[in-house]
Amino acid sequence: MIMALVEPIKKGGRYTRKEQEERKLRVLQLHFEEKKSAVKIAEELKINRNTINDDIQFWYGQLASKSSFNSSNRNSFSRNYFSKVSISVGISY
Secondary structure (H helix, E strand, O other), rough: HHHHHHHOOOOOOOOOHHHHHHHHHHHHHEEEEEOOOHHHHHHOOOOOHHHHHHHHHHHHHHHHHHOOOOHHHHHHHHHHHHHHHHHHHHOOO
């Protein structure tokens, strides 16, 4: 009997640390740069909406921890922060 070496299709559950980091960076781009809602991101990435909401909350927490962050400059700050994050991890979009 010959068995193919095929990775099983993921149907939810735990993500590896690398998968989490990649997903969070993608959510950062889609939500803050492309202004997509959690629902649209979840549909596009085929990931549970609650996971996407958790990722968005993570990024707002990261932004809020910066001393210059407040609601009046949220969008410009997130653009600058996203650029720095992308550069630091070597991602270009």
